[in-house]
Amino acid sequence: MKPLQPDTLIRNPSAPPIVASVVVDCPATRLWSMVGQFAGFNVFIPALTHIEMIGTGVGALRRKFFRDGHCVVEQLNSRDEHAMHMTWTTLYNTLGVARLWAAIQVEAMGTECSRVTWTLVAEPMDAAQAGFEQFLQGFADSALENVRRLLG
Template sequence: MPVAFLARFIAIHVSDHGWRLTGQEQRTAKGYVYLKQIDLSEQQRNFLVQQFEPDTLVRNPVGNPVVASVTVKSDARSVWNVVGDFAGFATFIPALAHIEMTGEGVRSVRKKLFKDGNVVIEQLNTHDDQAMAMTWSLLYTSLNIGNLWAVMQVVPDGDNQSQATWTIIGQPHTGSKEDVPAFEAFLQGFADDAMKNVQALFNG
């Protein structure tokens, strides 16, 4: 729950329930009042928990895996240095204007800005340099995409050759079941084009 909203909620219920707030500090910023160090009884805390339960809009998607895989004429480590760079997808996705990063490593967030004006914001869930695999989830996008999860992985495939695979599971934000095939075709085309660009970077 946003701090400002919680503060207003508590302030409203103080008079209704005769709550006594001790050690509180109030300050106004951008029109909001923040309350700090609120001393609530167990009964009062339980009341708040009953009124507001933890929630989130980010959930694991339900859908068919979309898989784009290419054979690359290069060692796996060199390929991983490209596709395993969470901040570097513009290298093989020319539709990207640029990427803005917040933080580093797991839990970092990237904001992908596309040349057509669309925006995609994603969070890095895992990043294993030894296994050459990483996963991430969608937080926000201007596109018609609801929940989305993806994994990028590179594995050796013979002498000086490797397999790079991008797997996506997603679902549209709006629409019916009849729209799912077109949505998955969109994801497939996007991922296929990106991985073909990876292949071209090394295969020439």
């Protein structure tokens, strides 16, 4: 009998990126203090009831709980406080997403103006799932519009 070999279910998705971006009338550091908190997305995503964290820093897991009963578990892959960007991967979800990688980045556009960009690369559980990209685009656009309303 052949010995078991290391394996994993985690792999990066391969799909066209979905990008949402808004310009906010506030300093980049203020914008980053909202969107750069891996444990704080419920502040600008009203569909979330709360987030539970396991661990801190790179490698930490967050469990996002949605008002409609859905749950998502994600791992923080990278985070750079100075450059104001971070990436994460979905490990488990009840939303019909097979694989998802995401990044969020904040750029200063002057002293009182900044841009946040949220990039998602995702594959649906069912390749024939209609409206998957539109769902993700609408979700990200709506979340960032909330950020602009809260900070602008």
